[in-house]
Amino acid sequence: MKMFGTTKTALGALRRNxxxxxxxxxxxxxxxxxxxxxxxxxxxxxxxxxxxMASIGANTLVVVPGAANTSGINFGAGSMxxxxxxxxxxxxxxxxxxxxxxxIVRARxxxxxxxxxxxxxxxxxxxxxxxxxREWSDLDEGESFTxxxxxxxxxVCIIGQTIMRELFGGRSPIGKEVRIRSVAFKVVGxxxxxxxxxxxxxxxxxxxxxxxxxxxRVVASSLGGSNQSSTTDSSTNNPYPAAQLNLYPVPxxxxxxxxxxxxxxxxxxxxxxxxxSSSHIPSAIxxxxxxxxxxxxxxxxxxxxxxxxxxxxxxKAMSSTTEMITKLLLCVAMISLVVGGVGIMNIMxxxxxxxxxxxxxRMAVGAEPGDILRQFLTEAxxxxxxxxxxxxxxGRTSSYIISSVLHWPTAASxxxxxxxxxxxxxxxxxxxxxxxxxxxxxxPIDALRYE
Amino acid sequence: xxxxxxxxxxxELKDICRTYHLGEVAVPxxxxxxxxxxxxxxxxxxxxxGSGKSTLMNLLGCxxxxxxxEYWLDGREVSRLTANERARLRNRIIGFVFxxxxxxxxxxALENVMMPLTYSxxxxxxxxxxxxxxxLLRKVGLADRIDHQxxxxxxxxxxxxxxARALVNHxxxxxxxxxxxxxxxxxxxxxxQMFQQLNSVEGITIILVTHDQGVAGWAQRTIRIxxxxxxxxxxxxxxxxxx
Numbered sequence: 243m244k245m246f247g248t249t250k251t252a253l254g255a256l257r258r259n260x261x262x263x264x265x266x267x268x269x270x271x272x273x274x275x276x277x278x279x280x281x282x283x284x285x286x287x288x289x290x291x292x293x294x295m296a297s298i299g300a301n302t303l304v305v306v307p308g309a310a311n312t313s314g315i316n317f318g319a320g321s322m323x324x325x326x327x328x329x330x331x332x333x334x335x336x337x338x339x340x341x342x343x344x345x346i347v348r349a350r351x352x353x354x355x356x357x358x359x360x361x362x363x364x365x366x367x368x369x370x371x372x373x374x375x376r377e378w379s380d381l382d383e384g385e386s387f388t389x390x391x392x393x394x395x396x397x398v399c400i401i402g403q404t405i406m407r408e409l410f411g412g413r414s415p416i417g418k419e420v421r422i423r424s425v426a427f428k429v430v431g432x433x434x435x436x437x438x439x440x441x442x443x444x445x446x447x448x449x450x451x452x453x454x455x456x457x458x459r460v461v462a463s464s465l466g467g468s469n470q471s472s473t474t475d476s477s478t479n480n481p482y483p484a485a486q487l488n489l490y491p492v493p494x495x496x497x498x499x500x501x502x503x504x505x506x507x508x509x510x511x512x513x514x515x516x517x518x519s520s521s522h523i524p525s526a527i528x529x530x531x532x533x534x535x536x537x538x539x540x541x542x543x544x545x546x547x548x549x550x551x552x553x554x555x556x557x558k559a560m561s562s563t564t565e566m567i568t569k570l571l572l573c574v575a576m577i578s579l580v581v582g583g584v585g586i587m588n589i590m591x592x593x594x595x596x597x598x599x600x601x602x603x604r605m606a607v608g609a610e611p612g613d614i615l616r617q618f619l620t621e622a623x624x625x626x627x628x629x630x631x632x633x634x635x636x637g638r639t640s641s642y643i644i645s646s647v648l649h650w651p652t653a654a655s656x657x658x659x660x661x662x663x664x665x666x667x668x669x670x671x672x673x674x675x676x677x678x679x680x681x682x683x684x685x686p687i688d689a690l691r692y693e
Numbered sequence: 694x695x696x697x698x699x700x701x702x703x704x705e706l707k708d709i710c711r712t713y714h715l716g717e718v719a720v721p722x723x724x725x726x727x728x729x730x731x732x733x734x735x736x737x738x739x740x741x742x743g744s745g746k747s748t749l750m751n752l753l754g755c756x757x758x759x760x761x762x763e764y765w766l767d768g769r770e771v772s773r774l775t776a777n778e779r780a781r782l783r784n785r786i787i788g789f790v791f792x793x794x795x796x797x798x799x800x801x802a803l804e805n806v807m808m809p810l811t812y813s814x815x816x817x818x819x820x821x822x823x824x825x826x827x828x829l830l831r832k833v834g835l836a837d838r839i840d841h842q843x844x845x846x847x848x849x850x851x852x853x854x855x856x857a858r859a860l861v862n863h864x865x866x867x868x869x870x871x872x873x874x875x876x877x878x879x880x881x882x883x884x885x886q887m888f889q890q891l892n893s894v895e896g897i898t899i900i901l902v903t904h905d906q907g908v909a910g911w912a913q914r915t916i917r918i919x920x921x922x923x924x925x926x927x928x929x930x931x932x933x934x935x936x
C-alpha cells in the first residue's frame with residue numbers, strides 16, 4: 243500500500259513536468275542505446291572476424307596417422323597407415339562438433355599440359371567437402387568435381403591459380419586435359435586466389451582431384467613416387483574399388499572376434515576437418531579421438547595410433563583479438579552508462595532544489611524523511627527503467643539502420659539488452675540516491691521558506 | 694496554575710526556550726514562553742517580525758523542537774520526539790495554512806487536497822480519499838473547481854484549497870501562518886469567516902499568526918510576543934466579536 247502510494251506520487255511528479263522528465267531520461271536513453279548499438283556492432287564485427295579467421299583455417303583440425311616404429315626405427319609422424327576413408331565418413335557422421343570432413347591422399351609428381359610441365363606443391367586427392375573445410379567453395383571459373391566423381395574415380399580435377407598460370411599461361415583451362423603420371427585429368431574448375439600461407443607456401447600451387455583417382459590411378463601406379471614412406475599398399479591389388487571385390491574369404495563373426503584388428507586395404511594420408519566454431523575445437527578433438535580409438539580398437543591404456551592437430555597459433559591470435567574487442571566494447575559501454583548516470587544525477591539534484599518547497603510542504607503535512615527518500619528514489623528508478631526501455635528500442639533501431647544502410651554486420655545480443663536494463667536500474671538507484679537523500683534531509687522549516 | 698485540577702488544555706507550553714546556533718554565536722529566539730490554549734479556542738498570535746512568532750509557530754506545529762522546556766500536546770509531551778514521530782503527529786492532528794498557499798504546481802485542486810492522505814496511517818481506498826477530498830472542497834465552496842490546476846485558481850481560491858488540504862486528515866488544530874497576507878481585504882474576510890465557522894461549528898482549535906490588528910480582531914484571544922517573550926502573559930478569555 244505504501245509502496246503503491248509512493249510509486250503513484252513519483253509518477254504524478256514525473257508527469258507534472260514532462261519536459262524535465264524527458265530531458266532526464268535522454269541521458270540514460272543515449273547511454274543504453276549506445277551500449278546496445280556498440281555491443282551489436284561489436285558482436286557483428288567479432289563474428290565477421292571469426293569468419294575471416296575461419297577462412298584462413300583457424301578452426302581446421304587435421305587428423306594424421308601416428309608414427310610407424312619398426313625395430314626401433316621411427317618413421318615419423320604420419321608414417322603409420324591407420325586412417326581409412328571410412329574413418330573420415332564416420333567422423334563426418336558421428337561428431338556433432340564438426341562441420342565438413344575431407345580425407346586427403348597426397349601425391350607429389352609432375353603434371354603436363356601440352357609442351358609445358360610443372361610440379362605442384364600440393365596434389366591432393368580428396369572429396370568436394372575439402373573446399374568447404376578450407377572455405378574455398380567459391381570458384382573462380384567452372385565448378386568443383388562431385389561425390390559422384392569420387393565414387394567413380396572420375397578423371398577430373400580443379401587447379402589453383404599458380405598452376406593455371408604455369409601450364410595455361412592465363413588462358414581458360416576449363417575442359418582441357420592435364421596429365422598426371424600419364425593419366426589424363428579434365429580440368430573442371432579453377433580455384434580463387436588464396437596466396438601464400440603463414441609459412442610462405444603458395445596455396446594456389448594446388449591440384450585437387452577425387453581421392454579415389456589419385457589413390458588408385460596416380461599413387462598406385464607410381465609407388466615410391468609419393469612423398470609417403472609407403473612401401474606396401476594392399477589396395478594396389480584392387481584396380482576397381484567401386485566394385486565390391488572380396489579378395490579374401492569373408493571372415494566369420496567368431497574369426498573377427500579372434501582377430502579384432504581389421505584388415506585395411508585403403509588408407510588415406512590425413513583427414514582434414516573443421517570445427518563448427520573456435521569454441522567447438524576442444525570438444526571436436528575429444529569426439530574425433532574417442533571415435534577413432536573405438537574404430538581402431540585401441541585399448542583404454544593404449545596410445546593413439548593417430549593424432550589430431552589444431553591450428554593453435556591462429557586460434558590463439560583469434561581468441562586474443564576477440565577478447566580485446568570485448569574489452570573495448572565493455573569500456574565504451576561503461577563510459578556511456580556513467581555519462582548517462584551523471585546526467586540523471588544532475589537533473590535529479592536540480593529537481594530536488596527546484597522542489598524544495600514541495601518537499602517542505604510534504605513534510606509539513608506528515609511525510610517522513612523516508613517517504614521523501616522513497617519518492618525521489620522511485621522517480622529516479624522509474625526514469626532509468628523508462629530510459630532503459632526507450633534506449634533498447636533506439637539501440638535496436640539504430641543497429642538495424644546501420645546494418646541495412648552501411649552493410650555493417652551486426653548481431654542482436656540478448657546479453658547486451660539484459661545488461662543494459664540491469665545497469666540502467668542500478669545507475670538509477672546509485673545516482674538517484676544522493677539527490678533523494680539530500681531531499682529527505684531537508685529541514686521542513688527551511689524548505690518551506692525556500693525561494 | 695489555578696486550573697491544576699481541571700483537565701489538561703490541548704496545548705500547554707511550559708517555559709519554552711529556543712536558541713539557534715549560528716556558528717559560534719548562540720542566538721536565543723524564544724526565552725521562556727509559557728502558554729496554554731484550550732481545545733476549541735481561536736487564538737491570534739501577534740508580534741513584529743523578529744519577535745519569534747514564526748519560531749513559536751514552528752514549535753507549535755511540531756516542525757521544530759525546543760531547546761528546553763515542555764510542550765504538552767493533547768496530553769502528550771512532544772518536545773523530545775524524533776523527526777518521524779513529529780511527522781506522524783503533524784499528519785494526524787495539525788493542519789497548516791500558509792501565507793503563500795503552497796499548492797503543488799501543475800496539480801489539480803483535488804490532488805492537492807488528497808496529498809496529505811498519501812502519508813496518512815489510515816488505510817483508505819483511493820475512492821474514499823477522493824470522496825473525502827471532494828467533500829471538503831465542496832465545504833470550502835470550490836465544488837466547481839475540483840479539476841482546476843493551481844495556476845487556474847485565484848489567490849482566494851488557492852487559499853481555500855489550502856484550507857481544505859489542511860482539514861483532510863481531520864486535524865484538531867489548524868495553524869494559519871499569515872493566511873490573509875497575500876489576499877485582498879474582501880477575500881481575507883471570506884477566509885476568516887470560514888475559519889470562524891470551522892472554529893465554532895466543527896470545534897477546531899485555530900491559531901492565527903498575523904501582524905494585522907484587523908485579522909487578530911477575529912480571534913477570541915490575542916497573544917502578543919515581543920523579543921522572545923509573551924508581552925502580557927496569559928490573558929483572560931475574551932469573547933470573540935467585541936473588538
